[in-house]
Amino acid sequence: MSTLSSVSLSPADLARYSRHLALREIGVRGQEKLKAAKVLLVGAGGLGSPAALYLAASGVGTIGVIDNDRVDVSNLQRQVLYDTQSVGRPKADAAKERLLALNPEIELVSHAVELRAANVREIFARYDVVLDGTDRFNTRYLTNDACVILRKPLVSAAIHRFEGQAMTYVPGEAPCYRCLFPEPPADGLVPNCAEAGVLGVLPGVMGTIQATEAIKLIVGIGEPLLGRLLTYDALAMRFGEFRFTRRADCAVCGDHPTIHQPADLAEICSAEVMAQVRRLSPLELQALLDKVAIVDVRSPSEFSASHLPGAVNIPVSDIERRLDQVSRDQLTVFICRSGARSLTASAIATRAGLANIAHLEGGLLGWAQEIDASFVVAPVG
Known part of the structure; x- marks a missing residue:
């Protein structure tokens, strides 16, 4: 996704990002690309928290956060964007305040709405890369389908108890999430963190991997997780990898797609x-x-x-x-x-x-x- 930036670094930027500038793979040009980039986080919970913090710290110029939930005290075990004083506040607003405190030189956009087919085009159109950290299958598939249709790179991750997974989609270069999981289960069928529990540090690992993938895509370095599902087992402290390819019969990125517009999945009780x-x-x-x-x-x-x-x-x-x-x-x-x-x-x-x-x-x-x-x-x- 490497593109030429139209911004330059200020003296303050040169001081703040000096450790990036020392990396030959990033340097001034790479940091300028980060400053010009616009990244959207779908979900500001366990995965979105570390991803947002590291993207803000890394100098991504514009970060959008979409989440219509409020901070609950049970979130604090893993959602490190928030503190006790945040309880009860809209997550999108609290996240914006925390990220600006970390890096006041970037732009933060809070979308305190539920992502739906009616607003996904308008919201996604503003951004270069999308990170999916949602815990709802309907939103996950809507995000995937919209990114394929709108040709937006997507970094997706999920967590369950002690295990996590992550993958990256780039238009025309990799299979999408539906190639791996063609159909979602009924919404709510797979237990969420409240029902099944989750190790507090697990989303920190996976969210940081998402931020890493986004930075690589923006700067144009390294090998992204294209056609590779990265798995993480926290109890065994092992990473694994499952390779998969584009499905010719994929409903959204296949040879004869049947999904041409982002659509809300039918809710199944x-x-x-x-x-x-x-x-x-x-x-x-x-x-x-x-x-x-x-x-x-x-x-x-x-x-x-x-x-x-x-x-x-x-x-x-x-x-x-x-x-x-x-x-x-x-x-x-x-x-x-x-x-x-x-x-x-x-x-x-x-x-x-x-x-x-x-x-x-x-x-x-x-x-x-x-x-x-x-x-x-x-x-x-």
Whole structure:
């Protein structure tokens, strides 16, 4: 995304960004590109907080923050943009104040609205790069689709309990989020931080990676996460990588796209979906092992390292196109490492009309803890 800037550095800039200027890969020209750049953060929560702080500190000239939520005391465990005095305030406004205190020489734009199809074009048009840190699937897919249609680079990240993932999309150069996950689960089906919990420092790691990717795109250095899903397992302290390619049948970036305008996804009541998906504890699954079909939705490398007897491997990214391999005659139990990916698979299968679906709560980590302490769960990869 390297473009020529039309700004110059002031004496104050030369002093503030001297450590950047000392890097041959950035230097004066790179810092001028950062100063001219406009970056939008979709979500100012756990991921958006560290990303915003480092982008502001790095000298990105214009930072937009879109978030219509207010600061809650429970946010303070991980959302480092805010302090106790921020509780109750609109996040977009509190974020703007904090970032300007860090770097008063940049421009901050607060969008205290909900991102919808009706406003996404107008908002995104103002920015060069978009960072997605939302915890809602509807917003995540709207953001992806809008970036593909409007040809905006996108850096996306997500977190769950002790695990995180990140990827980068550049128009014409990489597959988009829908190439990896063609369809979202029902909104709210995958637990959020309040329901599943999250390690406080986890979004700090992933949000900082998002900021790194944005800076690389702006300056035009390094190798972005194009066609690569970076995974992070905080408990094992391991990074992994899952490579994927553009899908010819992708609904938004494929050869014959069916999505031509940003659109709000149809809201599907999670209660209706969950009424059809059984939740099994490890003890319940143990009692049913010889009566159910087990589909392990982890990556092939995780599956090959260890899996339950009789399980078949269909990675969650392949579930939609391999639904014909899911049994219609017996109860199918989706499993993964901690429960997030299996919930996504359950939602995809349920929305496709499969009724006899179950999900292992707590995943294989729960299985190892409650049933078989010798079972070694492979790190995400």
